[in-house]
Amino acid sequence: MDKIEHIGIAVRDLAASNKLFEKIFGMPHYKIEEVASEGVRTSFFEVGPNKIELLEATKDDSPIAKFIEKKGEGIHHIAFAVTDIRKEMDRLRAQGFRILNEEPKKGADNKWVAFLHPKDGNGVLIELCQEIPVRENT
Numbered sequence: 001m002d003k004i005e006h007i008g009i010a011v012r013d014l015a016a017s018n019k020l021f022e023k024i025f026g027m028p029h030y031k032i033e034e035v036a037s038e039g040v041r042t043s044f045f046e047v048g049p050n051k052i053e054l055l056e057a058t059k060d061d062s063p064i065a066k067f068i069e070k071k072g073e074g075i076h077h078i079a080f081a082v083t084d085i086r087k088e089m090d091r092l093r094a095q096g097f098r099i100l101n102e103e104p105k106k107g108a109d110n111k112w113v114a115f116l117h118p119k120d121g122n123g124v125l126i127e128l129c130q131e132i133p134v135r136e137n138t
């Protein structure tokens with residue numbers, strides 16, 4: 001694992017939370033992106049070398065909706081940048097960690113992602129993120 005790629009924060013109302021965090025960070029978000037497969041709409045801030053991802057649910061059975069229902073708004077996950085997500089998934093599986101998705105799946109901000117079960121991370125949901133190379137000349 002190379003570094004923290006982003007910290008995910010579950011919010012009820014992305015527009016309101018964007019305004020709040022713009023005040024806190026003193027800067028605007030740099031993108032809003034919906035990931036329909038995850039049932040989320042995300043907003044990203046780049047604060048120095050660190051990224052914050054705000055996430056709101058776009059459907060009732062979204063992991064974010066369930067999380068907020070159970071635990072309220074707050075830190076949802078920590079994402080780590082990896083060079084080779086498949087290799088990391090194999091390494092972690094070999095050590096007995098539960099990876100929640102068999103194959104890497106398309107995440108936000110141009111990444112392949114995978115998640116470990118939070119119970120295997122002392123109650124922390126850990127996300128693996130590998131940058132998807134932008135094909136030259138596209």
Ligand SMILES: CC[C@H](C(=O)O)C(=O)SCCNC(=O)CCNC(=O)[C@H](O)C(C)(C)COP(=O)(O)OP(=O)(O)OC[C@H]1O[C@@H](n2cnc3c(N)ncnc32)[C@H](O)[C@@H]1OP(=O)(O)O
Pocket residue numbers: 008035038040042053055063064066067070076077079100106107108109111113115117118119123124125127
């Ligand atoms: C991909 C787009 C974007 C990106 O960065 O690119 C994202 O980050 S999307 C983020 C949203 N997607 C996910 O979180 C996918 C992975 N999550 C899951 O598969 C589920 O949410 C899961 C398995 C973590 C929980 O499933 P579910 O909510 O259906 O089950 P439970 O409510 O029974 O939870 C089981 C157990 O885990 C605790 N829990 C749930 N979520 C979290 C969390 N985020 N952090 C810590 N713990 C969590 C929950 O409280 C239950 O524990 P218990 O002691 O039984 O209460």
Ligand SMILES: [Co+2]
Pocket residue numbers: 006008053077079127
């Ligand atoms: Co994330």
